[in-house]
Amino acid sequence: MLKTKDILSGNKLAGARLIRFIEDNDPCAFKLLKELYPYSGNAFIIGITGPPGAGKSTLIDGLILEFRKYGKKVAVIAVDPTSPVSGGAILGDRLRMQRHAADDGVFIRSMASRGQAGGLSRATKDTALVFDAMGYDIIIIETVGAGQAEFEIAGLAHSIGVVSIPGTGDGIQAIKAGILETCDIFIVNKCDRPDADAKVLSLKMMLGMRKPDKTGWTPRIVKTIAPDGTGVKELADTFLSHFEFMEQNSSINEKRKELELLYFQSLLKDLTLEKILLFIKESKDFKAAAGKIKSRRMDPLTAAEKIVNKICVF
Amino acid sequence: METKNKIRVLIAKPGLDGHDKGAKIVALALRDAGMEVIYSGLHQTLDQIIQTAIQEAVDVIGLSIMSGAHLPISEKLISMMKEKGIDDIRLTVGGVIPHQDIPGLKKMGVAKVFPGGTSFDDIISGMNSLFE
Numbered sequence: 111m112l113k114t115k116d117i118l119s120g121n122k123l124a125g126a127r128l129i130r131f132i133e134d135n136d137p138c139a140f141k142l143l144k145e146l147y148p149y150s151g152n153a154f155i156i157g158i159t160g161p162p163g164a165g166k167s168t169l170i171d172g173l174i175l176e177f178r179k180y181g182k183k184v185a186v187i188a189v190d191p192t193s194p195v196s197g198g199a200i201l202g203d204r205l206r207m208q209r210h211a212a213d214d215g216v217f218i219r220s221m222a223s224r225g226q227a228g229g230l231s232r233a234t235k236d237t238a239l240v241f242d243a244m245g246y247d248i249i250i251i252e253t254v255g256a257g258q259a260e261f262e263i264a265g266l267a268h269s270i271g272v273v274s275i276p277g278t279g280d281g282i283q284a285i286k287a288g289i290l291e292t293c294d295i296f297i298v299n300k301c302d303r304p305d306a307d308a309k310v311l312s313l314k315m316m317l318g319m320r321k322p323d324k325t326g327w328t329p330r331i332v333k334t335i336a337p338d339g340t341g342v343k344e345l346a347d348t349f350l351s352h353f354e355f356m357e358q359n360s361s362i363n364e365k366r367k368e369l370e371l372l373y374f375q376s377l378l379k380d381l382t383l384e385k386i387l388l389f390i391k392e393s394k395d396f397k398a399a400a401g402k403i404k405s406r407r408m409d410p411l412t413a414a415e416k417i418v419n420k421i422c423v424f
Numbered sequence: 425m426e427t428k429n430k431i432r433v434l435i436a437k438p439g440l441d442g443h444d445k446g447a448k449i450v451a452l453a454l455r456d457a458g459m460e461v462i463y464s465g466l467h468q469t470l471d472q473i474i475q476t477a478i479q480e481a482v483d484v485i486g487l488s489i490m491s492g493a494h495l496p497i498s499e500k501l502i503s504m505m506k507e508k509g510i511d512d513i514r515l516t517v518g519g520v521i522p523h524q525d526i527p528g529l530k531k532m533g534v535a536k537v538f539p540g541g542t543s544f545d546d547i548i549s550g551m552n553s554l555f556e
């Protein structure tokens with residue numbers, strides 16, 4: 111039996127098992143999350159995103175090391191895509207961070223996207239809530255993305271780092287994807303490769319077009335070579351200074367409120383959908399309609415429309 | 425442990441084995457069979473394996489051992505699992521395992537043994553059968 115107080119005291123086994131219940135959509139998770147909620151709201155949540163293979167996990171490995179030097183407790187949620195064919199997944203991000211596996215002050219959790227839109231979702235948010243309540247100072251979320259994922263991660267994290275590498279992607283793509291608006295720290299990794307400075311220059315030019323965001327923060331650019339740690343301390347310090355900046359002008363409070371409202375909305379959506387679908391599927395109308403569709407006496411479009419119109423009287 | 429939505433497996437290589445091609449291929453086969461596979465890489469200490477299994481809330485730990493040290497490694501790991509309260513996680517062992525060692529491993533509490541040459545189908549059905 112999982113106990114709230116074990117999770118609050120930082121017991122890793124208890125925390126991990128709760129996260130498993132969250133992933134498996136087990137109803138007992140909901141009750142525990144409600145009890146944990148009052149103890150959350152203290153962690154600084156960082157989102158790291160970027161194209162496949164850009165070096166996100168290796169960078170996070172280095173960030174853990176730097177944050178640990180400052181005595182911070184660090185949790186990582188590393189999201190990898192679920193194979194749409196088999197439903198399985200290889201969760202390989204952890205491989206790059208494994209030297210921290212047995213560190214008491216570090217908790218690394220791999221997560222398969224399990225078909226949730228864009229790969230991020232409530233499960234990630236719920237998991238961050240668990241880590242927050244367990245007392246982790248910094249939570250890092252890794253997601254693969256080029257485009258849509260930046261927006262999703264913006265709904266979960268206080269500071270967003272987007273990783274890019276020299277010699278790829280032009281500015282137009284980044285503008286189209288809206289990265290300029292959501293990214294707080296641009297990380298140019300693999301700077302041991304040629305054209306690193308060209309990449310930085312083109313980012314600078316694009317950033318010149320951008321106004322500071324509503325909190326007043328001007329995005330930074332940090333150059334790194336993840337495997338040997340070059341620039342990683344600077345990256346860690348830049349994240350911390352973004353956090354301090356938001357604390358000093360209190361914009362962190364606004365950000366936290368915004369994220370809570372988004373959480374509330376996604377819960378509303380999920381719970382409503384779950385309840386209504388369950389209700390429909392148990393109804394006589396549903397069984398009757400399914401029968402008619404199978405025998406081709408009614409088309410699925412009409413059937414769906416009829417059922418929904420019957421429930422939604424407003 | 426009852427069957428959950430998805431079987432989560434930790435594939436780990438303890439000790440000083442030189443390469444992990446076999447372990448990686450097994451990881452892919454398990455993924456293709458619908459499992460979520462955490463691959464933790466070479467040279468894992470038993471402490472790392474235990475901590476990873478805890479943090480990842482896996483259903484199965486799959487050890488891949490080529491060094492011949494499967495008996496002492498499995499015994500030590502099982503006693504650490506008990507100590508940490510995670511002995512409900514199933515342990516399987518694959519790699520270079522002489523047939524005469526299989527009964528000993530089973531007696532210790534290893535749930536399945538997959539000696540070199542076991543087909544992917546047998547590994548997959550062996551893993552699945554733990555949760556039926």
Ligand SMILES: Nc1nc2c(ncn2[C@@H]2O[C@H](COP(=O)(O)OP(=O)(O)OP(=O)(O)O)[C@@H](O)[C@H]2O)c(=O)[nH]1
Pocket residue numbers: 161162163164165166167168169203206254299300301302334335336337
């Ligand atoms: N040359 C060079 N290689 C790097 C650098 N950073 C990472 N790599 C290598 O790039 C490969 C991918 O690194 P990861 O950290 O796994 O990248 P990732 O973005 O997490 O990858 P996915 O999670 O699969 O999208 C590894 O082989 C790294 O060693 C770098 O700065 N320079």
Ligand SMILES: [Mg+2]
Pocket residue numbers: 166167168202203252
């Ligand atoms: Mg990665």
